[in-house]
Amino acid sequence: MKPLSPARLVLAIHASLLLSLSGLAAAQDAPAQAPEARTLDTVTVTGTRIKKAELESQVPVQVLTREDIDRSGFTSVADIVQNLTASGAALNTKFNSSGNFGFPPDGGGVGAGAATVDLRHLGAKRVLVLVDGVRWVNESSASGVGSSVDLNTIPLSIIDRIEVLEDGASSIYGSDAIAGVVNIITRRSIDGAKLDFNYGEYDDLKGGETYGADLGWGGSTDRVQWFLGASYYKQKQIVSSEYGPARVPVPGTGLANGSSATPQGRLVFQDPDTGTVYDITPNTGAGDPQFDPGQAGCERTDDFHCFATADRFNFAPYNLLLTPSERKSVFGQVRFDFTPTFSGHAKVLYNQRESANQAAAEPIFLGTDAGVYNDYAERTLVISALNPYNPFGFDLTTEGDDANLFLLGRRPVEGGPRRYRQEVKTWYASVGVEGVFDVATRPWSWDASVAFSRSRAEQVNTGSYNIRRINEALGDPAACAAIAGCVPLNLFGGEGTITPEMLAFIQPLVRDQSENKLSLFTANLTGDLFEMWAGPLSFAAGYEYRKYEGSYTPDPITVAGEYNGVPSGATSGDYDVSELYLEFSVPLMRDGWLGKSLDLSLAGRYSDYSTFGGESTGKLGLRWQVADELLLRGSFAQGFRAPSIGELYGTLARFDATLTDPCNNEASTTPQCVAEGVPAGYEQSNPQISVVTSGNADLQPETSRSLMLGAVWSPSFASDVSWSDRLDIGVTFYKHTIEDAIQARDAQTILNRCIGTRDPESCSFYDRNPVSGQIIRFDDILDNLGTIKTDGWDFNVGWTLPGSDWGRLRFDWKNTWVGHYELVNESGLAEPRRPGRELNNSAIPEWTSTLVTDWALGPWSVAWTVRHIDRLTESCGGANGFDICDDSANDLNTLPATTYHDLQVSWQSTAWMKGVRVSAGVNNLTGKDPPICLSCTLNGYDASTYDLPGRFWYARLGFDF
Known part of the structure; x- marks a missing residue:
């Protein structure tokens, strides 16, 4: 599909506004009617701006309810979303990510103490994180200008549900929504007050205790809804010598x-x-x-x-092994109905994180x-x-x-x-208004809001x-x-x-200090334009303005070049973007020979950036309800990701990459190494080689294409029968292609290519000492390089059995298969990252699976969760000859398949106060240790893929007043 031109998109939006004005005129000519209550049976679902009563849309949206969150046993948003089967490697508090990690090429810093989310293994910066449908400020950890959201800035206690869209959505939401969208929906109100306590600890490791408390108070009247919350969470450290x-x-x-x-x-x-x-x-x-x-x-x-x-x-x-983290937050929001058709809302949040890393x-x-x-x-x-x-x-x-x-x-x-030691303070405030009105008896909705958010961090480093x-x-x-x-x-x-x-x-x-700011204004209009042969033609249109500001200020001795540790330069920059979007939902058929219904969705967005100009994207979706029990759907979307402040303006910094010199030891006498001037018997001084990185102000946006095809089958023979209340089976095929990907070349691949083929371009990136042969210069600057292609399948089954004297039983099984993943570099050669491979502290398992078995009887409930990660292989990376390398002939080490079992028992009653809740559980019930990883740079395992070793026990106590 060709990109929508700016002129066409603006013309289409003007046309829709003219239609709305004509509708308003028609409404004014109609007899006056008494105002009615707001239309509350229409909602906005992640993946579309059009409000509908129908939740099953053209794209797959996974909804994690409050019940799902409580049942998981996890105590942070990051832990919840990082355990989705579609999630890839992302930062979390198991990453001891300071010291020699240096500064990654994207200028985002090491993100020490932060936690992010990755979908489809495309990177955290290609996932858009929303809170109540509005963008959240990017992380700040005093080591750079981050380009992804720190989920630790969003307390788990304020969340009502999490909606995860596993599909490209740039035409709906703009930049960053290439791999998908995580939309965190906050609690609008509760009835009274809630007080919850939690405690957890590891049984085989000294340290790592977690404890916290959450207080919430809310209520509602005919015109007002409010919620106030405060949270405290503390996680103690575990030193690496424990494992x-x-x-x-x-x-x-x-x-x-x-x-x-x-x-x-x-x-x-x-x-x-x-x-x-x-x-x-x-x-x-x-x-x-x-x-x-x-x-x-x-x-x-x-x-x-x-x-x-x-x-x-x-x-x-x-x-x-586990970094300490202490988080304090307060949150509040209020919604007020001025009239039955006009309301306003305000929302504020303050979150403070204190964390630490050690080397x-x-x-x-x-x-x-x-x-x-x-x-x-x-x-x-x-x-x-x-x-x-x-x-x-x-x-x-x-x-x-x-x-x-x-x-x-x-x-x-x-x-x-x-x-x-990091101290990160995050502020967020927003106000908005919304309303509904009738256009020729058809309800239209509108909203407008402004928001400001800032994340500011200071890091104090001792021992340098x-x-x-x-x-x-x-x-x-x-x-x-x-x-x-x-x-x-x-x-x-x-x-x-x-x-x-x-x-x-x-x-x-x-x-060191860093800061990220986000200011935005958004206005949206949605409703039904007119009746077609199969139903109303619905639309959504809107405007959004955003301004990003970011800075990283290292200590003066670092700027002066006097710091003995990892050097870096100061970064500062800003840019703004104005966007227009238009979306249509077109009913093509109702109760015809093709089935129950057929709906087409069309969306387009034009974005005007102060840094590189305009970019337009479009999306096409089809939803075919073949029968009550069978839904087919598909979509094709264009996407893009604008370069971030760190990628654009990041100054020269150093990244200490763990690399294996192909000319080390015996290889020094090979013709290729001799030609490079490596002396016989050369020995690499250190496994870490310093690589200079930098942003690039000439970067252009990444562009993407996403394809999704899926089906949901709810067979009638499994509905309301003796052995089944409901059975839902879903399958989805996805495919993403990213071009002009913003990245630095893989340093290890450069070394291997230079020595293996004597490619002049690859060999130009580094220099050796002419006497000793040691690598003394390695430059690797960001650019729009290569192409990323990935595809795979999701397969989900949900089965609820009828209630009986033995209780109610439910199964929820989710699976993701990655069929293909290929990163093609600037020379047209495939990099080593692929399905079934462990590389650079991250993995792409070919198959991940989660099975939740939930049983409830009266006040009791039991949840058993099984999490499975397929086997992986990794390069021995120069470890040939060691027993740990189980396939020395092929220079491979195998990380066997790993299965975790989580168990939770809960009891709740309303016999005392308004309610009491007690839960106790254990994650990793069998005490499974993570597979040993040779290529992982810290602690001998992949902290982005596996749990910490040993069992984690926890208990929770909650009161409703």
């Missing part, structure tokens, strides 16, 4: 993937007098090591020995091979021969032609672990270092003495030799 596979960098490989920045220190340098190159580390306990320049080999009798795998540092136990003591890397993109570390460093702790008797320098310090790696454990001050403390002691607080620094003596006075000079307190 066996998380106690090593990569399970089953020992220290092979450990860090060369050790508490003892690693030194790779050249003696300027003899030309001998050393790769050595002090002997443990040497304290003030003595060096003998006459011993050039590894058989040494001084206080040094050659660095080997056994010397590498195990950073894993210092990480977190091992920050490594200090110095030298020409450090690869940290910092002049103080790589190009302007001189460790003076006069430094009292320098055991070599000559300068170690990275300056110019005399550079002889290739690498100094030191892990100053004396300064403690890195700790990142100032690289400029490290330089000063390593230099000439006389120059150091002239600087206030400076004392000579000892990086040569091993653990315990960095004194508190040294730390006081080189260890700063790092403060």
Whole structure:
């Protein structure tokens, strides 16, 4: 379908408005009638702006009711939606996402403490999150300008239901709705007051306790509805040392993937007098090591020995398996009917999140091979021969032609672990009016609203270092003495030799800030235009204006290039968009030879962006009710996603990617590596290689095409019979194609392609040190690259059995099969991400399934949920030869299929006060551990796909007043 031109779309909207005016004129000519009550039997369903009484539309919308939410046992919105079978990898509080994770290419930062949602494995930034049909502000975690919503800003207690549209909807909602829409519907009112308490803990892990309380009060009169709520939630941390596979960098490989920045220190340098190159580390306990320049080999009798795998540092136990999080929120909304046909509403929310991440003591890397993109570390460093702790008797320098310090790696454990503490404050306020009126006896509805939201974050980082001050403390002691607080620094003596006075000079307190703002105005009009042969022609039309503002302000020492950790630049930008949309619902047939009904839906939207201009999208849908028991439906939609502030304006930053150099060890002598200048016996210094990333102001929108075909069958032979009250069977085929996808090239693929094919373009992205062979520069900037294609099937069965003396039994079975997923890069080659594959801390299982069995009898109910994740494979990634790699011949490791069992027992009664509710349950009843993952960068498993190891027990108590 060709995009709707702006002129045609505007003309169509003008035509609909003219029709509405003519209808108003007709209504004015008609005899005056007394006002009637508002039409309350029409509702807006996610996926359409047209209000209907009929809920089963052209697109599949999965509705999670309040009952479904309570039955899950989860305590956050993210946990609920991330366990949908159509969900993909997304941030959650199991991601300890600071430290060496660096800054992703999209400029969004690491999102520490945030939780997002991904649908169809297309990424969180391609899912639109709405609250009561209105866009929510993007996340802010003080590490960048995020392009997706942090679901932790929306307390679970204020939610009435969650509607998930698993289909493209840019023509209805605009940018970002490529993979689907999550619409969170809040509670408008309750009768009286509610007080709920919850507590949960893990039985096999120390820590991780969660507890919270929710208070709600509401009511309604003939003209007013109101709801006020307050929530408190706290989750304690679990350290990685609590779980066996998380106690090593990569399970089953020992220290092979450990860090060369050790508490003892690693030194790779050249003696300027003899030309001998050393790769050595002090002997443990040497304290003030003595060096003998006459011993050039590894058989040494001084206080040094050659660095080997056994010397590498195990950073894993210092990480977190579960990050701490504390959230406080207040929420209120009121709706007032001024007349039976005119009402207004107001809504406010304040949410505060305090969270933390932790990593091992920050490594200090110095030298020409450090690869940290910092002049103080790589190009302007001189460790003076006069430094009292320098055991070599000559300068170690990275300056110019005399550079002889290739690498100094030191892990100053004396300064403690890195700790990142975030405080995020989110405000939201909106007011609006709405009404209904008759146009030639046909009811029309209108609404208009304004909203403002802001998410502001501050992160305080302790345990990091100032690289400029490290330089000063390593230099000439006389120059150091002239600087206030400076004392000579000892990086040569091993653990315990960095004194508190040294730390006081080189260890700063790092403060970063970020902010996202969203201001919007929207106006909508919907109703029936006129009667056709098969029913009324319905329409919706509207206008929306949005302004996005975002900024990320690193600490001044980071901006000045003095931060020893992951460097980044400041980001600031804004843009606005004006949009017009028009939607029609066209009845084609009623009770004819083709069946019960046939309806066509048409939608178009034009968006005018201040950053790149105009974009138009369209959508076509068909709903065919063949019979009372059989519904067929399909849709074709165009979509787009505008580049975000971080993607457009993000400045140069560093991402420490975990990469395997194809020329490592034995591969160094292959012709391809020799041609690249890699020396024989080359060994990659660290598994993490620094990659420079940046936004791109010339980015254009991503565009997409989505196809959905489905059927819902409710057989009459299974309705109101002895063995069945109702049986619903649904099947949906989906297909998404995204072109000009905004992304950076996959760094590992670039390396592999350069070495494998000597492709000049791929080889131009990085440089090596001509002497050591280490990768010292890697640039990877955002661009509109490649194409993403995916398709698959959803299959759902809902079966309710008749009530009896034994109670009422219900089954709800949902399944998703991913048939195809392909990411084609800028060279036309497929990237390794595909169904059944684990890659970069995320997976695309071919099959995911959830079966809920719900039994109720009187005040009692029992829910048993089975969650299944299909088997996966991953590349051993250089782990060949280790027993953990179960298919060494093909360089593959298998993550077996995993099934979780959740059980909940509930009791409720109205015998005391207005009601009492008690629930107790356990998630992961069998204590299933997640499969070990070699390619996952932290804790030995994929935190976006699997539960934490062990059982989680919880209890809830609720009172109604």
